[in-house]
Amino acid sequence: MSDNVLKVSGLKVAYGGIKAVKGIDLEVNQGELVALIGANGAGKTTTLKAITGTLPPCKVEGTVSYMGESLKGSKSFHLVEKKLAMVPEGRGVFTRMSIQENLMMGAYTRDDKAGIEADIAKWFDVFPRLKERAAQMAGTLSGGEQQMLAMARALMSHPKLLLLDEPSMGLSPIMVEKIFEVIRNVSKEGITILLVEQNAKLALQAAHRGYVMDSGHITMTGNARDMLDDPRVKAAYLGE
Numbered sequence: 657m658s659d660n661v662l663k664v665s666g667l668k669v670a671y672g673g674i675k676a677v678k679g680i681d682l683e684v685n686q687g688e689l690v691a692l693i694g695a696n697g698a699g700k701t702t703t704l705k706a707i708t709g710t711l712p713p714c715k716v717e718g719t720v721s722y723m724g725e726s727l728k729g730s731k732s733f734h735l736v737e738k739k740l741a742m743v744p745e746g747r748g749v750f751t752r753m754s755i756q757e758n759l760m761m762g763a764y765t766r767d768d769k770a771g772i773e774a775d776i777a778k779w780f781d782v783f784p785r786l787k788e789r790a791a792q793m794a795g796t797l798s799g800g801e802q803q804m805l806a807m808a809r810a811l812m813s814h815p816k817l818l819l820l821d822e823p824s825m826g827l828s829p830i831m832v833e834k835i836f837e838v839i840r841n842v843s844k845e846g847i848t849i850l851l852v853e854q855n856a857k858l859a860l861q862a863a864h865r866g867y868v869m870d871s872g873h874i875t876m877t878g879n880a881r882d883m884l885d886d887p888r889v890k891a892a893y894l895g896e
């Protein structure tokens with residue numbers, strides 16, 4: 657039996673005449689951390705949006721199956737109920753809510769009050785800057801702080817699958833290190849992760865497997881360690 661959490665088959669996405677994704681296959685198995693790397697405009701974000709069904713008017717072909725079910729027509733609250741959490745590029749925190757309220761919103765499908773409180777305390781431990789600013793409006797946080805909050809909020813829902821879009825974007829090197837430490841720890845806890853990243857080195861160092869996307873196609877896939885040593889990956893994505 658397959659242990660696919662996510663299976664994407666023959667996915668194509670076109671925005672008007674622009675073919676952003678040109679027929680890709682991709683799978684993420686239970687407990688895996690899979691990195692999807694590639695240059696600007698390769699189609700990575702479009703792939704994530706096609707998975708969650710949050711695309712602007714455009715043509716989508718192919719199938720996306722999550723835990724053996726199609727996600728077609730799912731609204732964002734369905735995704736949370738199905739334990740699929742996404743941290744989009746640009747973070748997507750509720751800017752007019754406090755940090756505390758954002759974290760509570762992340763847990764809205766849960767009713768274990770003590771567990772929710774324990775999780776909030778846990779994330780405040782991981783990210784002390786959020787604790788210091790618990791009552792502050794999320795919209796006033798720095799980019800890095802918003803990234804921490806978006807991750808913590810997504811994890812408050814206890815997802816089975818976490819989709820991360822460019823978590824390192826715009827962050828200082830120290831903050832990037834911190835976010836990747838959290839990603840590795842979350843993966844060790846057993847949460848299945850699909851990580852879209854332009855920072856190929858960090859992503860492949862953290863991941864079990866990787867996919868390279870180029871101009872709408874998957875051009876390479878394999879074990880992340882092997883990909884780090886692959887001369888083609890080194891030349892094109894690791895700047896070596």
Ligand code: ATP
Nearest residue numbers: 671674676695696697698699700701702703712854
């Ligand atoms: P980046 O790393 O720069 O975010 P990406 O790999 O995530 O890139 P996408 O954002 O998926 O790439 O974009 C793939 C292609 O689709 C690009 O050529 C982009 O211009 C185009 N595209 C994305 N969104 C739209 C849209 N709403 N309308 C028209 N074209 C779009």
